[in-house]
Amino acid sequence: MKKVKRRSYSILLLVFLAITFMVIFLFRLAADGNAWVTFPSNQNVFSGGLLAMGSVYDRNDIPLAETRDGVFRFNDNPEIRRATLHVLGDRRGSIGTGALTFYADKLIGYNLVNGVYSFDGNGGSLTLTVDAELSRVAYLALAGRHGSVVMLNYETGEILTSVSVPTFDPLNPPDVVEGDPRFNGIFLNRGFSSAFVPGSIFKVATAAAALDTFTDAATRQYTCQGVFQVGGSRVTCLGNHGSINMERALGVSCNIYFAQLALDLGGNTLQRYMEQFGLTTAHNVDGIRIAPGNFVAAEANTPALAWSGVGQSENLTNPLSMARFMGAIANGGIPVEPRILESTGSLIPRRNEPVMPVFAANELAMMLRSIVPVYYPGRFPGLSVAGKTGTAEVGQGLGTHAWFAGFLDDSDHPYAFVVLVEHGGGGLAVAGAVANTVLQAAVR
């Protein structure tokens, strides 16, 4: 009997097996439970595959989506619905960076202890940093043209608006046809998840790199004769600017000035600075991964290097990252991490390490501020705008991207912004006009 008894202890292996499995499962539950509950077949949370719980408000407590008495509804205004679609997301989860999808666990009111239990069946709520009304203005300003408007507060990091067109009304989601240009990237928040050829707005980054590298950068002169030969190829400029300094080169957007500056800086230096400026890194906005830009360090004395300093070549820039960089210039070289959640962000914004020296930032800020009334006269009535236009060649016979990036030099409205109109034409006329409309609404 003693033998049989001792052998029977072998059955305890099953107990240890079960304990091991249970521990594994509980760890997984703690780590991934929030993702598991957002499985659209979960009828507690979704109804017919549509999110059926939770409320999302804008910074002024305007409901973007609201669940009351167990009934889910969107904002009543169809323009606001379209304007905020990409930050809010749709109920099917098509827009991965939208709050309804990305923060579904929070909207469901999920936590490990309580599950999705909700006494009133309304789920949890979120307040976003975006301004619904401002977004509506930005959406209307884009007037159906594909593009993006991003604006953030460079002191707090709050993203005030991130509008992306094409968009749709989440109440009546369209049947998206693959390949139809009208739906090109309709599920992408361009400000968050895309990167585009930056064109001349990138000259600001080249200038910032030079200000930190060369002590004489602010006063250094280059000669522009309309055409510049490098490595057997030509860099062309829209004008023949003669001997030109940095401020004027920014104002007239002289390609040859920045091509020569880039050649003097070298590809590796530029690449290092672009990473430092956060233009080629993937930022994290309250958990949402932002698409990084792209900058390739070209060989010395090549046309590729020259064009890369102008914002062409293989350069790609993400609008939100550019807005963050503009904010850093306005902020004495210190970037503030953008955020989209009002409720969970800490009161004190995380102070970053400066990405450029204070004097360089201030010098550059002053230049961007002073070129606006001189070179873009009457474009921004009543606003203390600092900024730079961009008209990016995209090739393939398509029209240029129109950009305007900058910030308000206004302590009451510390906003950095980027406007992009895809294939929109000239930067100033198209993007500048959109920027003005949005900024006028923002300071009102």
Added chain:
Amino acid sequence: MDQQLEDMLRALDGAAMEMPVGALENMLHTYTFISRFLLPILAAVIIFRALKSLLRESYEPEVWAYLSLPNGSRMALYHWENTIGRARSSDVVLNYPTLSRSHLALIRDDKARWTAIDLGSKGGVTVNGNSLDGKARVEQGDVLGLGGVEVALLDLDPEERAAQSHYRTKPGRWITPSGTFFFITLFQVLLMLQHVASSFPDVNPQVPTGFLALTGIMWGYFFFIRALRRTGFEIEAIAFFLCSIGLSIIAGIYPDEMMRTVFLIFVGLVIFFVLCWILRDLRWAKRFRWPIALGGVLFLAIGFIYADYQFGARRWIEIAGIMIQPAEFVKVAFIFAGAASLERLFTRRNLFLFIAYAGMCVGILALMNDFGSAAVFFTAFLVIAFLRSGDMATISLALASLVLAAMLVLTIRPHVATRFDTWGNVWADPWGRGMQQALTMSYTASGGFFGLGAGNGSLSRVFAAYTDMVFGVMAEELGLIVAILAVVAIFILGVFAIRSSANARSSFYVIAAGATVTMFMAQVILNVFGSLDVIPFTGITFPFVSRGGSSMIASWAMLAFIKAADTRQNASLAIKLGKKVKGVPISAGDYYDDSADYEEHEDDYYEDDIYDEDEEFAEPLEGGIDSRYFNEKPGVHYNDDSVDPRYFGDHWEDRR
């Protein structure tokens, strides 16, 4: 928690403001809100009581006889089946050089007759001087010569046995079974009210009556068994606890099946009772062994031929409109086939017949595509084979053949390979192959620790969730805590069965109980962790909880094997009580006076077991007892170095 408090205050506030409009609904909501915290607490109390009673408390072994040694000391025989030899693994270790490691087996039968079996010793065995050839009956006072070492067999007379049963601690001594049943009743009432709240105002009348009927059956069983003077209810309490959860799942999804389910629980209970009755007599148990085993495999074979191919497996046959899963019932037959008494272990050392039997069962199940059951049977086979032979070589061979069989299965049954592919990758295809696991995980997370309230879940509406994904249903509606406690409950049964094997009478019961808990635990592991994607998914039931009559009845039937290994005094219906003996001093019962909550009346222990018709036991033994071996006072006569009479403390454990 702040959020919850806020919710609750808002709700109470709302209730006050909105009176009387919606007041009742609000109250029901508030009830669910509060009771969902009470359910885990009650479940924890129930499980804790069972755990403490079964696993924490120490219970004394039974003494069946003594061996008086040449040096004048005595050694107790704690089992019906004892080996004597030099080896430390012998039940009685006699360290004389002339003894073999396993020299002799002394086996007692139901009628208190002892048999000596020479285990192929070198020195040989004599009985009263005559050489023993193979085996022979030995009587009280007979002198056994083991390689020249003479020991005398001193049986306990009925008075001593009665005294022993008086002194041995009965279950319920520390944890009153009625208390545990009371908590289960509360649990059932809370569940029932949650269902009323969740389905209000369209409450199906079967829901309250079903729960009430279960409570009634439970207490009816309690009083019936108490009338039979048994005080051990922890095992049944665990089963009733799990049945309550199972019934709650039914109430949420098929309220019209409530009464049917309760009836099935009742049928299970009856079969449990009958099987306990068979098992209480080892001769009967052994006699029923092969008929039941053969009947089982025949049933399985018939099932295989006539089973409908449904839901991916040929698990069901339909008899008179009732769906039956043969595999569930064959578990009972399998355990019967596998169990063996010590005599058999020594006389028939090879496992050939059982291996063939197990191979047949596992093979048919695999052909039926019921790989979950096949895995359970195979695990039970491994455990039985190891318990019987202790032979790692056999086990290794079996495992090796499993690997071969598994490879064969994976080649000829691609859908099984698919399950292995899906394992760990369910979120890669949550709407396809990984659907069941993804749903279970999602809904398990939904429920949190406290659940959404009974009847408020959605997973139960998914097809077959009430069997294979039942952990998710429990976790969603009743919370993770209750779901885990349901798993813990099964494992408490497992550990208890192993623990009680130390005091078991026959290896038959040890093996049967071991195989039973192995099946239970393997089922739970496959069911729960398969549905949670920790291991590959196989369709298998969770004992007592999964919907289905076959599973419910078979689970209760198997419980009888655990009950038969429970040798605590007056614990088990599957163990006969001793005979009534006059003349044992009542004063010996003083030990229990300190225990106010102990309900047992001391007179109880001396009454006849009303169902025991075995009269032989009462006959006076011939020859009388050599008074040298006993002190004057009955009841304290084992007061010597070898046995502590009152078994206070844990001393006896040291000697096991």
